[in-house]
Amino acid sequence: MCGRFALTATPEELLELFGLLEAEDFPARYNIAPTQPIIVVVASDRARPGSNLPERKALLVRWGFTPGWVKDPRKFPLLINARSESAVARAAFRAAMRHRRILVPASGFYEWHRPAKGSGEASQAYWVRPKRGGIVAFAGLMETWSSADGSEVDTAAILTTGANTVIRHIHDRMPVVVQPEDFARWLDCRTQEPREVADLMTPVPDDYFEAIPVSDKVNKVTNTGPELHDEVVPAKSPETARRKRADDRNDDNGQMSLF
Numbered sequence: 001m002c003g004r005f006a007l008t009a010t011p012e013e014l015l016e017l018f019g020l021l022e023a024e025d026f027p028a029r030y031n032i033a034p035t036q037p038i039i040v041v042v043a044s045d046r047a048r049p050g051s052n053l054p055e056r057k058a059l060l061v062r063w064g065f066t067p068g069w070v071k072d073p074r075k076f077p078l079l080i081n082a083r084s085e086s087a088v089a090r091a092a093f094r095a096a097m098r099h100r101r102i103l104v105p106a107s108g109f110y111e112w113h114r115p116a117k118g119s120g121e122a123s124q125a126y127w128v129r130p131k132r133g134g135i136v137a138f139a140g141l142m143e144t145w146s147s148a149d150g151s152e153v154d155t156a157a158i159l160t161t162g163a164n165t166v167i168r169h170i171h172d173r174m175p176v177v178v179q180p181e182d183f184a185r186w187l188d189c190r191t192q193e194p195r196e197v198a199d200l201m202t203p204v205p206d207d208y209f210e211a212i213p214v215s216d217k218v219n220k221v222t223n224t225g226p227e228l229h230d231e232v233v234p235a236k237s238p239e240t241a242r243r244k245r246a247d248d249r250n251d252d253n254g255q256m257s258l259f
Contacts, residue, residue, distance in 0.1 A: 001081050002138070002158050002175045004218060005109040006030045006127075006229075007039065009135045014039070014058065014105055017135050017180065023058050030228045033221045034080045038063045040140060040156055041103040043187040056187070065157035066145040067092045073145065073153075082141055084159045084176050084201035088194040093157070096141035097194045101186055103178060104138040104158055110218050111211070113170045122235035125218050126170050126211040127228070139176035139186060139201060164203040170211060177204045 008028040015023050018041045032038060040061050043054040065079040079092060087093040108129030115121035130136050139159040146152050159176040167174045178186045182200050185192055213234040217223045 001160055001173045002109050005032050005106045008107045018056055020056050020058055031224045035064050039105055061154035061156045066155045079157050081160050082157045084161050093141055096143050099189050100142040101189055102140040102142045104140040106136050111171045124235045125214050125216055127214045128209050128211045131210045137178045139178050161201055161203055164206050166206045176201045
């Protein structure tokens with residue numbers, strides 16, 4: 001899954017990678033959480049000058065997908081992720097899979113290794129980023145929800161797939177990543193049916209991401225600084241810590257003293 005991510009790229013970097021005509025200035029964000037506004041890239045109805053390809057534009061939308069048929073979003077579950085294997089079959093995502101596919105720019109995402117209860121292991125947060133740096137584009141879905149009074153809210157979810165072997169020891173799911181050469185095909189909802197882009201919804205190769213253990217500061221949405229990316233020594237289980245302390249004591253007892 002993907003429950004937190006970061007975007008620290010500049011507007012100029014987004015313009016270059018996604019072929020945008022313009023992008024408003026925005027600050028670096030190190031701890032983007034559900035229900036917050038996120039930047040997404042969509043294909044517009046207009047063609048690019050001198051090309052048959054549609055223009056692309058950046059929008060701000062709410063991270064938390066709300067289908068158009070929902071009457072009261074307060075009584076509807078918060079959908080921040082959608083399973084790519086079943087999205088087209090689910091009523092909540094079916095229309096968006098066919099008509100409103102988007103890209104979600106990110107610098108990386110956070111994932112937590114949460115061991116089973118009673119295992120004695122401690123939970124550990126990881127910052128997962130491209131090994132070569134730069135921006136990654138998550139596959140996403142968008143829906144505009146309209147209230148009874150006519151107001152509208154643009155909402156989005158990030159598609160996930162089974163984790164590759166690098167991420168699997170942390171979590172069994174990961175975001176779907178769309179490569180730059182596939183941006184046009186993914187965003188083309190006019191000629192590309194969901195079945196025709198199914199090959200894009202697969203895990204990235206094992207050498208694409210690296211997972212860095214970070215502190216639990218990321219758990220709090222009020223923590224938003226670059227220190228969230230600082231590497232830490234992975235948390236140890238209480239039992240492992242007790243064994244190490246016991247081993248250290250035994251080693252000390254077995255040493256010879258010169259005094």
